[in-house]
Amino acid sequence: MKVYRIALVPGDGIGKEVVPAGRRLLEALARTESDCQFAFEEFPWGADFYRNHGVMMPDDGLEALKAKDAILFGSAGDPAVPDHITLWGLRLKICQGLDQYANVRPARILPGIDAPLKRCGVEDLNWVMVRENTEGEYSGAGGRVHPGFPLEVAADMSVMTRAGVERIQRFAFRLAASRPRRQLTVVTKSNAQRHAMVMWDEIACEVAREFPEVAWDKEMVDAMTARMVNRPASLDTIVATNLHADILSDLAAALAGGLGLGPTANLNPERVYPSMFEPIHGSAFDIMGKGLANPIGTFWSVVLMLEHLGEAEAARRAMRAIEQATANPKLHTPDLGGSATTGEVTEAVCALVGAAAKNPLATA
Numbered sequence: 001m002k003v004y005r006i007a008l009v010p011g012d013g014i015g016k017e018v019v020p021a022g023r024r025l026l027e028a029l030a031r032t033e034s035d036c037q038f039a040f041e042e043f044p045w046g047a048d049f050y051r052n053h054g055v056m057m058p059d060d061g062l063e064a065l066k067a068k069d070a071i072l073f074g075s076a077g078d079p080a081v082p083d084h085i086t087l088w089g090l091r092l093k094i095c096q097g098l099d100q101y102a103n104v105r106p107a108r109i110l111p112g113i114d115a116p117l118k119r120c121g122v123e124d125l126n127w128v129m130v131r132e133n134t135e136g137e138y139s140g141a142g143g144r145v146h147p148g149f150p151l152e153v154a155a156d157m158s159v160m161t162r163a164g165v166e167r168i169q170r171f172a173f174r175l176a177a178s179r180p181r182r183q184l185t186v187v188t189k190s191n192a193q194r195h196a197m198v199m200w201d202e203i204a205c206e207v208a209r210e211f212p213e214v215a216w217d218k219e220m221v222d223a224m225t226a227r228m229v230n231r232p233a234s235l236d237t238i239v240a241t242n243l244h245a246d247i248l249s250d251l252a253a254a255l256a257g258g259l260g261l262g263p264t265a266n267l268n269p270e271r272v273y274p275s276m277f278e279p280i281h282g283s284a285f286d287i288m289g290k291g292l293a294n295p296i297g298t299f300w301s302v303v304l305m306l307e308h309l310g311e312a313e314a315a316r317r318a319m320r321a322i323e324q325a326t327a328n329p330k331l332h333t334p335d336l337g338g339s340a341t342t343g344e345v346t347e348a349v350c351a352l353v354g355a356a357a358k359n360p361l362a363t364a
């Protein structure tokens with residue numbers, strides 16, 4: 001029997017509501033799948049920790065995470081603490097510290113979801129967006145000079161390394177090759193950014209030679225936004241820089257039905273360090289503490305976690321339960337136009353997982 005060591009990092013805002021929901025789903029799976037168990041450890045890091053200790057997570061926090069098989073993360077962000085402190089002190093610290101260089105975000109229109117694209121006659125989309133997750137525009141390089149004086153200067157430097165670009169492009173080509181359409185779109189902006197993005201394009205051409213079976217094309221990031229809306233079926237696997245994919249993946253989530261639904265995997269593909277799974281959304285200050293957060297994005301992230309751990313059958317079972325829940329409008333939270341609570345959706349998904357286990361033929 002395999003016991004997976006799972007770190008739970010709820011963080012702030014609705015992270016504290018959706019991560020416990022994700023834990024409930026894993027527990028429901030473990031109850032019915034005797035050879036796959038989970039040992040949880042919760043880390044109370046985030047803005048409350050910051051208020052008490054002056055840091056978002058302790059110095060030895062990364063070491064504690066390294067001992068785990070995977071991390072389930074909620075969100076970093078608090079109304080009373082500047083966003084750059086919460087983000088850099090927790091989420092980016094973990095992603096960079098554990099070399100989770102591939103951020104992977106699938107986008108599909110789940111059953112029962114009234115996505116904007118559906119109103120344009122698009123029945124489904126099936127995208128995976130790959131985001132470079134450790135350098136580029138969010139490298140952290142830069143600084144401020146003469147703070148507070150009229151001659152103040154501020155600079156954020158986008159840093160791209162050949163090694164960093166090569167590994168994310170290779171990851172994306174490999175992922176594209178593993179999907180039925182074998183198609184990759186490389187997002188760029190090499191007309192205006194004439195150094196790093198030109199290297200990005202050159203490396204895409206080089207890596208493409210290793211994958212003759214993948215049909216690939218290039219799209220400027222601005223044109224990409226229009227293509228996602230106007231010709232969604234022309235896209236399959238997508239790779240983009242840290243900033244570009246940050247923006248494009250929120251657009252993808254919105255087009256697929258909303259920020260509450262989208263999942264994320266922050267992968268260390270070589271598995272030297274544990275990978276981290278989280279919903280695409282943030283702390284959602286406007287609804288936090290009310291029990292109204294949609295837990296589906298976290299549940300789908302749990303599915304990505306199970307796939308990464310090699311638990312394909314448990315992942316399929318969880319995804320089926322998620323799709324049965326979204327297909328039922330009574331289980332829609334207010335962001336989807338319904339009135340269900342986080343707790344009600346969680347109960348329902350856990351019950352569906354249990355029912356599928358009792359009667360495997362019913363959902364086969």
Ligand code: NAD
Nearest residue numbers: 075076077078083091259260281282283284287293294335
């Ligand atoms: P957000 O995702 O928190 O919220 C945007 C909108 O979507 C809000 O109206 C919110 O109510 C809604 N929403 C998001 N998730 C939802 C869910 N599960 N169910 C129902 N509605 C949901 O984005 P924001 O407002 O830009 O950011 C708020 C805070 O979160 C900021 O501090 C930001 O820095 C942080 N943030 C953190 C992460 C992260 O840690 N990965 C990601 C994004 C934003």
Ligand code: MN
Nearest residue numbers: 246247250280
């Ligand atoms: Mn984002």
